[in-house]
Amino acid sequence: MAGPRDAAVTVVGGGAIGTAVAYFLASEGWEDVQLLEAGLVGGGTSSQAAGFVGQARPTVERARLAMASAKEYATFERRTGYPTDWREVGAVRIAMSETAEAELRVIAETARVTGLPVEFLSPEEVRRIYPVIERTSDIRIALWSPTDGYLQPTSLVNAYTQAARDLGVTFASHAPVLGIDVEHGAVTGLVTPQGRFATEMVVNAAGPWAGALARLVGIEMPVVPVLHEYFVTEPAPGWDASLPCLRIPEIQTYARGEMGCMLCGGFENKGTSLDPTEVRIGDALAVDPNWDVLGSFVSQLERFVPDATDLGVSTVFRGWPGFTPDGRFIVGPVSGLRGFVMAAGCNAHGVSGSAGIAMHLVESLLGDPSPYVRSLSPDRFLPRAWEWSQVRRQAQAVYENYYPMPQTAAS
Template sequence: MTVIGAGAVGAAVAYFLAREGWTDVQVLESGDPSSATTSQAAGFVGQARPTVERARLTMASAELFASFERQTGYTMDWRQVGAVRLALSPSAELELQQIADTAAITGLPVSFLTPRELQEVYPVLEDISTVRSALWSPTDGYLQPNSLVNAYLQAARDLGVTVSPHSPVTGIEVTDGSVTGVTTPHGHHRTELVVDAAGPWAGAVAQLVGIELPIIPVLHEYFVTETAPGWSSDLPCLRVPELQVYARGEVGRVLCGGFEHEGTSLDPTSVQLGSRLVPQPNWEVLGQFSANLERFVPGIGDLGVSSVFRGWPGFSPDGRFIVGPVGELRGFVMAAACNAHGVSGSAGLAMALVESLGKDPSPYVQSLSPDRFIPRTWDWEEARRTAQAVYENYYPMPGSPATAH
């Protein structure tokens, strides 16, 4: 069994396969583990979601993050600081209520905060006069994505997995409709099962075996300011869906990002194996995130920026993971299209993948199958536009198509 890619997804998949008793698992990684999209992630793990499916998946992940060090000895630097979601309008209040209703079904503890409680929980928010409701999710938090990958991989190694950095897969061998091996510059490896966890390159890897999948890289970025009084790492994660902005404290600085209304995506057919995907910061977009946060924290826009994190997470046109075996090619399995929650969802996604390889996967796991896009009846440009719209509506309002799953 070969896992291609050692980002959050590949590392999680390798760990869960080994934990479930799969032997001979090897991970082949082009560069160093966690050197691509995962290294840029903010590490938010939000369990309060509008749909039961999404909420359960992230709850399973958060439970694992909280117990991983105890179980394996390796830390993911998980911080259970809680999260606050603000509503500024009646329709956004409805969304908060929908999330609270979902939480009641899934058993996630959430509560609405009074203005005084909000100020206690989030003292750096100086102006909360426009806030109509605040939903508090105390078991949410964030982790350090590089620690997450290292922890998964260390634990996987303890279970017998081998990890080979600087081993880009350049070819996949197929004999009589079945995968039989992979090629890297170091040689040929015999394998009957390949998991494509190559992040934004996952579509290009699938193309090696003639499979076309709509995995669309969409630009996402955030910035970290210079020192900002009060913004300790213990502050909860903050989300203001209407303004498409999020923030948290990062060692005495502000980490602030968001989901712009007009996103930027790549033509997926132009993504080559091994191409470097490092976007330039878009200062206009970052400035808008800052202006949105400034409504609650006057003066934040005057702070200098110490660093910008950015990348091209893979999106699918229906906003769902692409996970499981490809029906038309025995031994080729997908684990991609994380729709910008591949860190928080890594454990849930990997569990779904393991289940997809078993005898009787649940209807939910079956619904993630890559076969929903095979054979290609869809149009590349239409798929790009639709996947980009998933990004632009990342914080959906009740009843919008993106909440339908």
């Protein structure tokens, strides 16, 4: 990879969102684009993602974003020659109560409006589609989304990178941004360990480090790193790669097959977040596995898969996706600071929604974005009228209520 250079557009952050932004900007005609990554491209939070791509959402806007992303992943290799390892295996979402069934019916109605194929399943039909589920007594109803699937995050980032490079984008690893030059209300350059370079636009796609990058231009963006963990077991009979994705919101657990093993994770009721004001560009956000949390996911899954707790753990994955206090992405230019653009606050949708988020960012730069894209603007947090202690609690609550009921669903 080349080193940093003078460029018209500089994307900061080499995860799924950053590489997607670089690719979509170049494919829409932006020229002289570079991407800078503090570590290795694809080596941050995106490398720790589970790769689920769910399209059935409580709101039309989020459903359309997810559908656009899934379409990109399904056709990306045919259009560019680079595989994302997309698998359209479908997804089963289980409701255990009347309240959860009501949520599924809201989601199904949204799917009808957006044209997404879904259907309801009885407990017996769930057992047929998902053979490793042997206990169905807790299943009230389930929603089947046949065009959902999953991909390998590393493959996705590699595909974006190669396709963007074909369009002229350059990439530099081990190039943390240490400073951003601003003159007369506009971005004019940036500083890395390799030197100072001119640039007219900086796109902040720095994931959990997005808040630290924003502080380099004197603004605060409420992006809160929240720990998310899942694990992959040793080889497990029945958990092959063609098994559908499984979500059980009431026990906050998900699972799927992973190369003949079980992948299992979830969203615990008491999350772990970092103080965003103490996160610095290039900080290694390492943490030991929380076996109590991981054990709770698999013990809950045992209500449906009796032998789940008998499977040995092979690998634990831990990442720090950036969450926002209102559960919405932060996408678009910052008013009053020409050339500084946000593409962060993925709320654990950085891999699954990267294509749609990048499309929204391009739309935000064209001058006439839709009302939904305007609602994602970083300007909603400026000028700052909030306290870090408050937004940290709110962002962590978004994580803890990741599987929301209709009345609390984040848009």
